[in-house]
Amino acid sequence: MIRKAVFERIKAFVSNWESSAAPGERTHPIEEYQMAAAALLVEAAQMDETFDARERATIVNLLTGRFGLTIQESEELLEAAEEEVARSSQLYAFTRAVKDAFTGEERIELVEMLWEVAYTDGELHDYEASLIRRVTGLLQVSDRDSGAARKRALEKLGRKN
Secondary structure, eight states: OHHHHHHHHHHHHHHSOOTTSOTTOOOSOHHHHHHHHHHHHHHHHHTTSOOOHHHHHHHHHHHHHHHOOOHHHHHHHHHHHHHHHHHOOOHHHHHHHHHHHSOHHHHHHHHHHHHHHHHTTSSOOHHHHHHHHHHHHHTTOOHHHHHHHHHHHHHHTTOOO
8 A cells, every 4th residue: 555655645745745855865755855856756757748667667677676675565556656646747846856865976866767668679869858957957867867877777778878
């Protein structure tokens, strides 16, 4: 039942965000930050209007590896993130949650995850690249760090620049 609990927490989180928290200081349960990260990954996957099984599997694997979740928990988190993305047009709420909760290294890691999702289907769509550039700026990740994250993602996928 992680899905319902996570979903309820993210709804409360988006509407009751505490702006007094210092960057890197967690004031909410980690599941909310997992939801925000998962929602950004879903956004990236949906930008080319095709969200296929490969992209879903990539996101599940990334969530499992990054957050130490079981595959079932990652699948439930992915489903909840899809529902939240469908309901929300607030990219800023997701990026703010990540920016305020994740360290600089963790934000760069998330950008790398976004690049990996974007390239999973074998090509980078202009809308995917645009989203990642916007998210990178909102997360205060430099272009240089984003470029390095992109290269690492391509290497993981066995592709060349």
